Amino acid sequence: MAEKKGLIVGGYGTVGSQIARILHEQNHDLQLLLGGRNPGKPLPFASPRVHSLFVDNTAADPLINAPKDLSLIINAVNDPDDRLLLASARRQIPLVDVTRWTERFSGAIDRLRSVDLRAPIVLASGWMGGTPALFGKMYADGLQEASVDIYALYSLHDKAGPDSTAYMNRMTIPFHVFEGSQTRTVLPMTEPRPVTFPNGFRAKCYRLDTPDHVTLVQDSSVRSANFRIAFDQTWSTSALVFLVRSGVWKLLGQKARQSILYNPGTGAAHHVTVQIEGRDQHGVLTRRQVEITDPQGQTHLTATGAAIQAQRILMEDNNLATAGGIFFPEQLADLREEQTWITRFFEAEGVQIRVRNQV
Template sequence: MDEVRLDPSGPVLITGGYGTVGAEIARMAAVDTPVLLTGRSPDKGRSLAAALGGEARAWDLADPAPFRAAVRAVISSVNDPDDRVLRAAVAGGVPYVDITRWTSRLQRAAALTALLRPESPVLFSSAWMGGVSSLVAAALAADLGGAERIEIAVRWDTADRAGADSVEFMDRLGVDFEVVEGGVRRPATPLTDTRTVGIGGAPVRVARIDTPEQFTLPMTLGATTAATRIGFSSPATTRALLALRRTGFFRWASGDRWTPVRRAVLHAPGEGGTAQVRVDVSHRGRTRTTTVTDPLGQHHLTAVGAVLGLRRVLGTDGFPAPRGPVFPEQHPSPAQAIGSLTALGVELACGEGAGRAHGEVAA
């Protein structure tokens, strides 16, 4: 029986607020509002909380002990497998942002939220990098007057910092998922449908992965094709993952005992790298392209997406806060939203093109 009550003058609660991504969210959010950081081991977050003028408290989502707080909003930056944080925020009428759900869990959470019928905003922003990819796609679609085809290509920097939840998509590489291709729904296998695209001026081999925006963008923007692919700054890493997929490793090694092995491929905390995402939107024979680059890394870009989401649910982005469940691409002015990225240290390179494979280059 968790109790999270609305207090418009209270702090913003960040679950996982002293993890790799949560700490970045806390630093940015604390510029405008007090923060309350929660997690399993609050002692690890006390120094960060003190530096930000906030508080760190225990909220272990695997522990049935109830949690109580009065807060202005909630950002969920760790997995919420039993929807505890979601239920508590909705019950208390507290604006809520979630950036951690893979597609099937997002579908369940969206169905639950529809049944609960909240008046308060519930933003499911688990699209790639805290919803940044979906915001960019929506801005390009608005410019074109529609979106028949949306292609997202991610360059994962293997030298970047990555929290444990950031590489959880590795656990889904043995599970088929549904995609929309040419208006037809079909099953897709992770790490298939490969191609080489130019991202930031360099060719990157990319392959399909399961991400929430491939589920939401056909519904919200009317796309008849939505595809997200991932590649790596290290070609050797890409080749290794594709080879492991061909052996069936991700299917037979899908249990909990193999989790450390799967995640060790990409989990490299404490180093540093650059986040890059390319988004192509096509409509009526025209294509718009934007490449998003964050020199501070993937964890920072994800935190930027979360902070934009916080502004959305609080109505501090210049527009009234939404009511009930929404996705990031449903912003009333996505172009204005992505314009805010530059103030947060993110670079945008825009262009127009028309290619047979939306930026595909010779392999």
């Protein structure tokens, strides 16, 4: 079996190092390069198949030091000017990117229109590396006019990298949601819905702009997609709603916003509920609920979401590595045929998946 090389940009970080561990365990023929601006510091774990590489996403060519025979690049750190994105595309190297919130996500798609794509660019920047969207689409498969509603419970005690609160600067910006053939403009932290999460915690969840709104409705069977969030301390959700709706949030500086939303703890489980509704082939209204819990927290769930996209590209019997174009997480597999493999991949990482059919 031929040896492959994968580069994880941001591989020393909270998410990147976990992606590295997952892929290292899954692929015994894979050499991993962990890219960063300080490659001299100790590797997150020792292995003869793990090495460091100097990569700077702000440089004119971030891949100037990279080997020419890379099988895959995963980006787990901000790419502010799309330089890594474009460098990967022009070199025809498959890329999985988990770092873009909606505005930069859409901007990346626009920039790539002028590039002759001969390798896959996987924009996996939905919530937790696109994991809820992947399962949402999987269990919407076979339904007509389906709606997919994603609800996330954010723990204030969880670990988090500094890029995890990039959404805080979008809290006052209206965004569009799709409802059938129509679009509607909504505001963040509005239109609450009560949800009971897998751990039994019940909370009102509020709208937040994520790329899941954009990607899920690309499938003709999905008529609407929505994302809402709540914090695991009710007062935190209420306080954020007040700050946003009153206009105070808009007046706060970057440091003040960061101090409110970025206070990472030692770790906590991350819970997501995905509700799917649509009509089956007989026209019968069908409701399904997918409950996702990662005891290792949100960064691990993001890493697992990125890793499964990478694994699809690395698989020997898959022609995806040579498929040019832009892909979203829920587009990378024949979900009906690979449902068992996908579920087992997450469960092997300790992620708990429960599916309920609702009347």
